[in-house]
Structure formats: structure tokens, C-alpha cells
Amino acid sequence: MKKIGYLGPKGTFTKLAVDAAFNGEDKQSFETIPECIDAVQEEEIDIGVVPVENAIEGTVQLTVDYLVHQVRLPIIAEVVVPIQQHLLVRPDFNGNLTEIEEIHSHSHAIAQCHQYIHQNIPKAAIRFTSSTGRAAEIVSSSDQTIAAIGNKLAASEYGLRIFKENIHDYPNNHTRFAVLAKDKNAVKHIKHPVETEKTTLLITLPSDYAGALHQVLSAFAWRKMNLSKIESRPMKTGLGNYFFIIDVNQPYDEVLFPSVKAELEALGCQVTILGTYPVFNLNV
Numbered sequence: 001m002k003k004i005g006y007l008g009p010k011g012t013f014t015k016l017a018v019d020a021a022f023n024g025e026d027k028q029s030f031e032t033i034p035e036c037i038d039a040v041q042e043e044e045i046d047i048g049v050v051p052v053e054n055a056i057e058g059t060v061q062l063t064v065d066y067l068v069h070q071v072r073l074p075i076i077a078e079v080v081v082p083i084q085q086h087l088l089v090r091p092d093f094n095g096n097l098t099e100i101e102e103i104h105s106h107s108h109a110i111a112q113c114h115q116y117i118h119q120n121i122p123k124a125a126i127r128f129t130s131s132t133g134r135a136a137e138i139v140s141s142s143d144q145t146i147a148a149i150g151n152k153l154a155a156s157e158y159g160l161r162i163f164k165e166n167i168h169d170y171p172n173n174h175t176r177f178a179v180l181a182k183d184k185n186a187v188k189h190i191k192h193p194v195e196t197e198k199t200t201l202l203i204t205l206p207s208d209y210a211g212a213l214h215q216v217l218s219a220f221a222w223r224k225m226n227l228s229k230i231e232s233r234p235m236k237t238g239l240g241n242y243f244f245i246i247d248v249n250q251p252y253d254e255v256l257f258p259s260v261k262a263e264l265e266a267l268g269c270q271v272t273i274l275g276t277y278p279v280f281n282l283n284v
């Protein structure tokens, strides 16, 4: 049996993703994304599952930055699940929306519901929590007039009432989760059909010069390698210094990838492969 860590506590979206992907393994929650990643690195757990990108709010920067700057672990799979955000209150709350004094949730969940909050509960104070599950727990143990944003699992785990369903601002809401493990074979524990395969690269440019990014992209373009994501993040070495995370829509192979790498290195870039892995689109 594998030990699987996830961003907890109970009732998070990450837990929903883990339950959808893995059957009957030993599951352990962590309060923060870095704690979960560290536990994989220190081999306290075999597999860690952390959010990487949401369709409405974009990249979970804490995850990407921690994986790039602090702990390099291979991505062995990606799990994509639909995200439905609900407004959760204590079961004895009988008032109306305008009475809610505080809204608790993870920053990504708050961001996915900005318009709803702005139009319906503009006076409520926003309180950020480490996860939507933690927000639900806070509301369940409080005697104040406060609400959480989270999922149905959180409502049932913490005995909360769903005051309003589906309050995310755009309907096609999904989050991608990275499955991290030192042992690539751990992917066999996800018993679902593989949707596609991807390879994620980390590229740093030698220095800022005209056409540098164009040269990088053309190495992929003329090989007809389709990119599904390109994102720049600060290198944290000074203003204007960036690295690029590039997702290529195909698995690693021994011909195209080594030649792209060689071409980019000849330009002075550093190229690191963060993972080549299957993508699983799951329902929760």
C-alpha cells in the first residue's frame, strides 16, 4: 500500500482529487503545500498531490515556485478535476447573505468567486485560509455569523449547510493537480484511462536580448512540438530575471527532446525536465 499525502485537512479539493485518482491507499493530510512536498522529499510518504493550476485563477504559484526553487521532485502524473465552489454556513444560520460578516477560504477559491462576493456580500471581510477545508472547519467551530467557500465534501465533513451552490464566477471551472513521487512506477496506482501525455520543462534564458524567447519557441515550432502552456516566473535573483515553464503536449522521446535541449543549450539556456507524465481527467 502506498502512502499518499495531500493538501488537507479533510474536505479539500485536493482530497477530492486524491480520492478520485487513488483507491484504498493510506492517505495523509498536510496543512500546507510545502509540507506535503517536503514529506515526499524526505520519504515520509510515497506520493504527494498538490494543486498547480486553476482554469479561472491560473497558476498556484506557491506550488510552482517551491518545486523550482526549493525541492525538485519529478511530476509523475497530472489529475484534472472539476471545481464547484459553494457558500457554506453553520446549519443553525437562518439569516440572509448581507448578515454574513466574514468569508473564509483559500485565496484561489476566493478569487474564483470574486464577482459573486462583490455583488452579493460586498461588506463581508475576507479571511484567507490555508485551504478550503480549513475554512470549513473554522466556520463549523465558530459562533460568529461567518461563512466558508468550499466543496460538498467539506460541507458533509464539517456538518455545514450549503447556503448557495456553484458561486464560482465562470462555469467551466477545473483545477490541475500534480502528482509527485520519487518512484515513477507509483503512477500504476492510478487506475484510470490516460487522456494525454505531457512533458514539462524549465528553461532559463542566458540574458535578456532581443528575440531570445522567439528563438526558444522556434526550437519547438519547427519540430512541430505543440506547447499547451508557457509561463514566466521571477527567478528571484533581481528585477527582470525570469524562467519559463513550458508544457509540451507529448511524452518525452529520445529524438526530439534531446535535440531541442541541445539547441537551447547552444543558445546559452539551461533546460531541465520536470516530468513527462500521463494526464487523467476525473470526475469527483
Ligand SMILES: O=C(O)C(=O)C[C@]1(C(=O)O)C=C[C@@H](O)C=C1
Residues within 6 Å of the ligand: 007, 011, 012, 013, 014, 015, 051, 054, 060, 083, 106, 108, 109, 130, 131, 132, 133, 175
Ligand atoms: O483549498 C483547497 O481545497 C485546495 O485543495 C487548494 C485549491 C488551490 O490551491 O487552488 C485547489 C482547488 C481549488 O482551485 C481551490 C483551492
